[in-house]
Amino acid sequence: xxxxxxxxxxxxxxxxxxxxxxxxxxxxxxxxxxxxxxxxxxxxxxxxxxxxxxxxxxxxxxxxxxxxxxxxxxxxxxxxxxxxxxxxxxxxxxxxxxxxxxxxxxxxxxxxxxxxxxxxxxxxxxxxxxx
Numbered sequence: 001x002x003x004x005x006x007x008x009x010x011x012x013x014x015x016x017x018x019x020x021x022x023x024x025x026x027x028x029x030x031x032x033x034x035x036x037x038x039x040x041x042x043x044x045x046x047x048x049x050x051x052x053x054x055x056x057x058x059x060x061x062x063x064x065x066x067x068x069x070x071x072x073x074x075x076x077x078x079x080x081x082x083x084x085x086x087x088x089x090x091x092x093x094x095x096x097x098x099x100x101x102x103x104x105x106x107x108x109x110x111x112x113x114x115x116x117x118x119x120x121x122x123x124x125x126x127x128x129x130x131x
Contacts, residue, residue, distance in 0.1 A: 004075045010047040010094060019094045026124060028117050030101025030110075031070075035121060040092045045083060048074065048095040056102070066099050069107050073114035081118035086125075095121075 010016060015038070023036035050070050052063040074097065086093065097117070 002075060002079060004071060005044070007043040008047060010049040010096070015047070015094055016049065016096075019096055023094065023096070024124065024128070025096075026120060027100075028113065028120055030099055030105065031113060031117050032096075032098040032100050033117055033121060034096040034098075035124070036094045037091045038094060039090060041090050042092050044092075045086050045088065046078070046093045046095055048097060050074065050097045050099075052099045056100075062104060066101075066104060069105075069110045070097060070099055070114070072107065073111040076111070077115055077118060081115060082121070085122050093125075 010019070018038065019034055019036045023034045025032060025034040027033075050067055052066045052070075054063065057063045057066065
């Protein structure tokens with residue numbers, strides 16, 4: 001299932017506000033990741049929003065390239081590294097991936113970092129479960 005459908009995109013203003021006010025976050029350069037579990041039954045187990053700062057990258061072309069590369073790395077590896085670990089439940093994982101790097105990286109580098117992000121996210125989620 002290497003798709004990135006509408007159900008997997010986080011668009012709701014209410015959910016975004018909830019994620020950024022109550023969610024936990026960590027930094028794994030060049031990404032800042034925020035996450036939060038909410039009790040909402042939906043089609044996909046994870047909803048994600050990917051963004052690149054307009055302050056750091058003035059030109060839309062640059063922002064779009066970085067978003068595209070990040071989205072592609074997420075799409076290719078979400079099934080193996082994220083969905084397989086998450087237990088099917090009634091909870092939805094809200095996820096924000098912000099690119100905070102200072103330069104444009106090649107796709108190979110971003111792909112490796114995205115796998116690292118998934119691994120760190122899983123360890124963080126396991127720590128919160130045990131608490």
